[in-house]
Amino acid sequence: MTTATGTYAPKPGAAPLPRMIAAQAALETKMLLRNGEQLLLTVVIPTLLLVLFSSVDIVDTGKGKAVDFLAPGILALAVMSTAFTGQAIATGFERRYGVLKRLASSPLPRWGLMTAKTAAVLVTEVLQVILLTAIAFALGWSPHGDPATVLLLLILGTAAFSGLGLLMAGTLKAEATLAAANLVFLLLLVGGGVLVPLDKFGSGAQAVLGLLPISALSDGLRDVLRHGAGVPWGDLGILAVWAVVGLAAAGKFFRWE
Numbered sequence: 001m002t003t004a005t006g007t008y009a010p011k012p013g014a015a016p017l018p019r020m021i022a023a024q025a026a027l028e029t030k031m032l033l034r035n036g037e038q039l040l041l042t043v044v045i046p047t048l049l050l051v052l053f054s055s056v057d058i059v060d061t062g063k064g065k066a067v068d069f070l071a072p073g074i075l076a077l078a079v080m081s082t083a084f085t086g087q088a089i090a091t092g093f094e095r096r097y098g099v100l101k102r103l104a105s106s107p108l109p110r111w112g113l114m115t116a117k118t119a120a121v122l123v124t125e126v127l128q129v130i131l132l133t134a135i136a137f138a139l140g141w142s143p144h145g146d147p148a149t150v151l152l153l154l155i156l157g158t159a160a161f162s163g164l165g166l167l168m169a170g171t172l173k174a175e176a177t178l179a180a181a182n183l184v185f186l187l188l189l190v191g192g193g194v195l196v197p198l199d200k201f202g203s204g205a206q207a208v209l210g211l212l213p214i215s216a217l218s219d220g221l222r223d224v225l226r227h228g229a230g231v232p233w234g235d236l237g238i239l240a241v242w243a244v245v246g247l248a249a250a251g252k253f254f255r256w257e
Contacts (some may be wrong), residue, residue: 020108021116032086041081041185042128047135047234049195050074054139059196064226071136071143072221073194079154080214083121083161085185091117091169092177094171100256110256118162125158144228150221153232155219156239163246164213170254188214193222213242 032038053059054067061069094100104110131139135163169177190196191205192214198206209215220235 015107017109017112021112021119021167024108024113024116025119027122028116029123032082032090032120032124034185035090038086038090041086042078042124043131046074046078046081046128046132047211048086049077050132050135051139053195054136057067059094059166060200062197065142067136067139067141068143069197069222070195071132071141072225073218074132074136075129075154076157076214076218077132077189078132078193079125079157079217080161080188081185082124082128083158084165085181086124086165087117087121087162088165088169088181089168091177092157092172092174092181095169095256096174105255114166121158121162125154129154143225145224146230149224153217153220153224153236153239156236156243157213160217160239160242160246163248166250166254167246170250170256188212193218213239213240216242 050067050070053070054065057066059066078233091100100113103113108116136143165181168180172180188194191201191209192212193209198209198215199221201209202210210219216235216238219238220232223229223232223235
């Protein structure tokens with residue numbers, strides 16, 4: 001009598017790499033969306049700022065509807081809040097509590113873990129963009145421009161902020177990362193062209209602030225979505241430099257313990 005072999009036999013060993021990355025990405029996304037502080041940064045603050053500043057004449061945003069100026073900047077802020085601030089804080093505390101060390105010893109390679117984290121960031125950003133776009137349309141937003149250019153700006157912005165966030169999380173203590181990430185978020189919110197036009201600052205300050213990744217992203221999105229401009233090569237170049245430098249530095253100096 002013969003029996004079918006392998007029907008119930010255990011098959012020890014690691015799952016296929018794509019499946020491991022997908023499972024880790026799903027877990028990272030669930031953890032991110034269940035975290036109250038993360039939701040405050042990624043959803044509540046951008047939404048409140050968009051609604052408040054579009055409805056109340058607080059800042060002079062120039063000619064046209066305020067929402068046409070604000071919506072691109074808020075989209076840039078959403079990218080920064082998820083790819084930089086939220087990721088830096090979450091990864092910093094995972095490093096402190098030894099989570100990264102344990103995951104690094106699992107069958108999932110370190111680059112696979114970072115890929116999963118990146119996928120979770122992208123999924124969250126998609127949800128943010130959908131939500132903020134719907135709210136902006138309800139407020140009377142009239143966007144223009146090429147969606148492919150907008151997508152390219154968002155991807156490069158995500159890469160730039162992810163590199164900086166991982167660099168901070170992998171080199172500073174968790175408490176220092178928490179303080180620094182929130183401080184940078186507030187400073188760039190005010191001085192990054194998100195709510196206040198850069199031309200409200202002095203010429204010297206404009207030259208410096210214009211080189212920041214948040215300024216390049218918000219300015220590039222605004223040129224395309226508000227003015228219907230073509231590809232903003234200057235802003236894309238700034239974001240590309242930040243992305244390369246940030247990711248390279250994170251890869252070199254990131255400490256897992």
